[in-house]
Amino acid sequence: MLDTVRLSVGMPEMSCGDLVGRGWTRTIQENMHGKYDVWATCELDGVRFHFGDGFRWLTAETSLPGLVLGDNAQLLTWDACERGLSQVQEVACDASGFSLPSVDDWNVTRLDALWAWPVEPGPYIAALRFSKLPRTQARAYGSSVDWVTRGHRIRARFYDKTVEVGAAVDLPSRLERQVRPRKEVVRLDGGERLSCRAGDLEAVSVKGLLCDCMASLGLDKPIPSVLGLRGPLVETHGRRRGTNLFRVLLEARAYGGWPGDVSKQTQARYKRLLSQAGIHSFSLDGELPALSPPVAG
Numbered sequence: 001m002l003d004t005v006r007l008s009v010g011m012p013e014m015s016c017g018d019l020v021g022r023g024w025t026r027t028i029q030e031n032m033h034g035k036y037d038v039w040a041t042c043e044l045d046g047v048r049f050h051f052g053d054g055f056r057w058l059t060a061e062t063s064l065p066g067l068v069l070g071d072n073a074q075l076l077t078w079d080a081c082e083r084g085l086s087q088v089q090e091v092a093c094d095a096s097g098f099s100l101p102s103v104d105d106w107n108v109t110r111l112d113a114l115w116a117w118p119v120e121p122g123p124y125i126a127a128l129r130f131s132k133l134p135r136t137q138a139r140a141y142g143s144s145v146d147w148v149t150r151g152h153r154i155r156a157r158f159y160d161k162t163v164e165v166g167a168a169v170d171l172p173s174r175l176e177r178q179v180r181p182r183k184e185v186v187r188l189d190g191g192e193r194l195s196c197r198a199g200d201l202e203a204v205s206v207k208g209l210l211c212d213c214m215a216s217l218g219l220d221k222p223i224p225s226v227l228g229l230r231g232p233l234v235e236t237h238g239r240r241r242g243t244n245l246f247r248v249l250l251e252a253r254a255y256g257g258w259p260g261d262v263s264k265q266t267q268a269r270y271k272r273l274l275s276q277a278g279i280h281s282f283s284l285d286g287e288l289p290a291l292s293p294p295v296a297g
Helices: 016-020 064-069 078-096 121-128 161-165 203-217 230-237 239-255 264-276
Strands: 002-010 025-030 036-044 047-052 057-063 107-117 137-140 144-148 154-160 173-179
Touching (some): 016 025, 047 078, 057 064, 057 078, 107 203, 121 154, 121 173, 154 161
Antiparallel strands (some): 047 057, 154 173
């Protein structure tokens, strides 16, 4: 259920000198204020560590499937995710030579919630090029669709894992929801904010992130074909506007994507009109089955 995670913890008693003595690499970087920050970096067992001497914060980042199973193409159960988080703390102790707090007391600065399905990714990737997540822009590539914020940060991805690893995998269709809990306010079901504390992470929260993302993209329901959209468009927007939008979608079907003379602003308007009609994505070929929700166990 988790892929890449980044954890951090305050270590006021630690210094770069201590870490360099254990083989870490020290770098000095000029910051935006014209001053210099001293960093120590290290990688051990697939975990990348950074320590800022001025901040006295230790950061660890890794792919949990790679750490736990030695294969980042595998999907972890929640129990395995919890073991992986504890393993990050153990590797950090080995790398630094310090006794570190329990992983429950670390902060989560990034987590990538992940789920996968044994279906052909291509048709879903083609359909999701026309979908939208709030405050993002969809960027389509040959084997993936990314939803990117104005700050160029990826908020979600749907991609073909076989292309990424260059070999066949059991679950090639992947949805990844990337969250920075300290910078991004995420409220599950409109309720409490997702906590930044590792000890507060639960399977139900990660499942909620993925289910919310699936619903926003329309993956939790069958993805309709273009030819079935005229009725709901006319019903929502009236005959003139609904028919005009349907004709644009027929053009997209003929071209295999938005026509070249349709600007990004106009594309965003079309997506908004589609969303108002309850259409989050559509298939250029035939209807695509809904994908099953993630299992919390």
